Amino acid sequence: MLLRALAILTSLAVIAGCATPTRYVDPAADDGPVAMTMDYRDFEKAATDAVEDMLASGAVDNPDGGRYIMVVSRITNDTMQRIDTDQLTKKIRVALLRSGKVVTTTAVGLDGAEDEMAMKARELRDSEEFDQSGVQGRGTLQAPDLSLSGKILQRNHRVGKEQQVEYYIQLSLTDLASGLAIWEGETPIIKRGSNKAVSW
Template structure:
């Protein structure tokens, strides 16, 4: 029994020694293999394309000066993968915030506020336990001007002995006062590789 346990331990040590070592990857200089699934490079490209096009189009230039307030609406995942669409929207939000033209509200959303503390903090009104001078007053929340919505689509095709996977990241920026889309964009990401590669 002891010999068998020792043999298993030796096998595990040998396997661990032969495995590929874990290492850091610099996202700005990653020339590693491309996956057929969507990875961080694809989200980076889609977000960069969208923000650059929004800024170039003038859609986020507020004629009244100051910054527009944007809310993130529904980004539908119509792919075979379990994608957290925040990977895309967070990059867009950060870039727009840094541009000085757009700020995102977290006080409202399709499924309730993104940051529930906005409402929770207002429940402190009239509480004897809190100094009311520091409690948020009524009428201070800012309503959104713009809404970002979109869809991520995946299409798979057989191309001779390979497979082609097409992703389309479609986004719309809607002016809430009029309901009109003041900007729309689509970033196609096309990958071709072995038909044995997994794309879900």
């Protein structure tokens, strides 16, 4: 019995010793294997392409000066993966904010406010427990000028003895005053690899 226990412990030690060690990955210099699924590099590329094209097109240049206010509408995930589309939109929002041309409102959204505190803070009006000089007044929230919407598509194909997975990140920027799309873009991400690789 003792010999068997020692053999099991020895086997576990060998397996643990052979396991690949955990390590940090530098996103700016990641030359690791490419997954057939979408990974952070794909979202980075799609967001960078979109923002660079928006800025180059002049779509976010406000002729009245100042910055446009953008709201994030629905980004539909039409892939076989469970994708949090915030991975894409957050990168776009950060880059547009840093450009000095666009700010994003978090006080309104299709499913309610992203940050509910904007409205909660206004519920403090007329409360005797709060100094009213610091409470937000009426008519101070800013309505959005622009809306960002889009879709992420996935198409799988057999290419000889391999599979090809195509992702299309499609985005539209709509002027809410006119309802017209003032910018549209599509970033294709095409991957080809083993038929055994999982793409969902």
